[in-house]
Amino acid sequence: QKEVEQNSGPLSVPEGAIASLNCTYSDRGSQSFFWYRQYSGKSPELIMFIYSNGDKEDGRFTAQLNKASQYVSLLIRDSQPSDSATYLCAVNVPGYNTDKLIFGTGTRLQVFP
Amino acid sequence: EAGVAQSPRYKIIEKRQSVAFWCNPISGHATLYWYQQILGQGPKLLIQFQNNGVVDDSQLPKDRFSAERLKGVDSTLKIQPAKLEDSAVYLCASSKAGGLHTDTQYFGPGTRLTVL
Numbered sequence: 001q002k003e004v005e006q007n008s009g010p011l012s013v014p015e016g017a018i019a020s021l022n023c024t025y026s027d028r029g030s031q032s033f034f035w036y037r038q039y040s041g042k043s044p045e046l047i048m049f050i051y052s053n054g055d056k057e058d059g060r061f062t063a064q065l066n067k068a069s070q071y072v073s074l075l076i077r078d079s080q081p082s083d084s085a086t087y088l089c090a091v092n093v094p095g096y097n098t099d100k101l102i103f104g105t106g107t108r109l110q111v112f113p
Numbered sequence: 114e115a116g117v118a119q120s121p122r123y124k125i126i127e128k129r130q131s132v133a134f135w136c137n138p139i140s141g142h143a144t145l146y147w148y149q150q151i152l153g154q155g156p157k158l159l160i161q162f163q164n165n166g167v168v169d170d171s172q173l174p175k176d177r178f179s180a181e182r183l184k185g186v187d188s189t190l191k192i193q194p195a196k197l198e199d200s201a202v203y204l205c206a207s208s209k210a211g212g213l214h215t216d217t218q219y220f221g222p223g224t225r226l227t228v229l
Contacts, residue, residue: 004155008153032215034217034218036220042222043202043204043220043221043222043223044156044204044220045220046217046218046219049217051215088155088156090155095169097168097169098161098163098168098169099216100158100161100169101158101218102158103155103156103157104155105153105154105155106154106155
């Protein structure tokens with residue numbers, strides 16, 4: 001089982017709709033979860049992080065965490081064509097010397113006008 | 114605040130040649146990371162420095178890859194000799210503290226390496 005799993009997509013949604021991106025992880029010791037956006041040919045850019053169970057909202061973005069189900073999601077409301085990118089889920093995994101981030105393969109989102 | 118700087122942005126070499134990448138982290142960030150991102154995959158951690166010491170290099174192919182972070186600031190990642198499968202984007206990231214689950218990593222623009 002991969003440590004962090006995402007559906008590679010593409011996920012296609014019309015402009016103005018809600019895009020829902022999902023991620024599951026395997027390490028129950030993980031305490032923090034990050035969503036990065038990566039435009040084609042660019043480097044990952046942090047969108048949000050979440051530590052506690054429940055929802056965290058930031059503008060049009062909402063991160064949801066359910067530690068019991070080992071599931072984290074990102075909702076994008078009022079999707080815009082400029083949101084078209086790959087969304088990487090990253091999970092903090094405790095290690096012997098230090099924690100490290102494990103990334104999923106990313107979900108490609110396409111928002112069409 | 115200036116972001117993470119990397120150079121070069123692009124590099125094309127032939128297999129068995131050597132190559133080096135440079136990274137300058139965000140000022141004041143103690144932790145520096147090198148990631149490899151192969152097309153269609155997420156970034157994979159190669160090595161993590163806390164100040165100028167290595168805290169994780171478990172996924173670094175040490176027979177051909179080496180990295181150093183002198184004086185706890187800039188870092189260099191070297192590949193010698195390069196193989197075709199090393200073609201990827203090499204991302205440098207930095208964070209304030211490292212090793213804490215609340216720490217946030219910020220990425221540089223990356224170096225796209227093509228090995229022919």
